[in-house]
Amino acid sequence: MNISILYATLTGYSESVAMDLSGILKDMGWEVTMTDVTQLAKPHAPLEGNIIFGCSTYGDGDLNDIAEEFIESLRSAKLDLSHANMAIFALGESIYPDFCGAGQLAKEAFESLNAQVIEPIMSIDTLELDQEKKKQDLLSWATHITTAFDV
Numbered sequence: 001m002n003i004s005i006l007y008a009t010l011t012g013y014s015e016s017v018a019m020d021l022s023g024i025l026k027d028m029g030w031e032v033t034m035t036d037v038t039q040l041a042k043p044h045a046p047l048e049g050n051i052i053f054g055c056s057t058y059g060d061g062d063l064n065d066i067a068e069e070f071i072e073s074l075r076s077a078k079l080d081l082s083h084a085n086m087a088i089f090a091l092g093e094s095i096y097p098d099f100c101g102a103g104q105l106a107k108e109a110f111e112s113l114n115a116q117v118i119e120p121i122m123s124i125d126t127l128e129l130d131q132e133k134k135k136q137d138l139l140s141w142a143t144h145i146t147t148a149f150d151v
Contacts, residue, residue: 061101
């Protein structure tokens with residue numbers, strides 16, 4: 001039971017969420033690897049299996065530069081992600097009209113490369129101060145997506 005968590009972070013917050021999620025998944029019995037997408041070799045080896053992708057939203061619904069570069073590199077390599085079961089978490093601030101819009105952009109990009117994307121996208125409000133609520137929301141989401149992942 002393996003899950004890879006890929007994250008595209010500029011400020012470290014996506015990495016922090018990935019670490020929290022990794023701990024939850026390990027407690028659930030999953031083997032987890034975490035990778036900053038900037039550390040992946042290019043051209044990318046095939047991405048397959050159970051993958052969680054996380055990134056922050058910049059501006060009003062845009063991918064951050066690292067996430068955009070990663071996704072564009074996948075498109076340029078014309079990778080077939082048909083053997084990937086993906087889930088996505090996105091970070092953003094709820095004051096913006098397109099709150100966590102990067103998650104939807106990532107979903108569309110991965111689906112265009114034939115990945116199966118498990119719904120819903122986890123939207124994390126960086127303005128939310130209640131850390132316990134954030135962890136409970138992550139636990140609920142992790143429980144949901146792991147039932148859809150291949151074991």
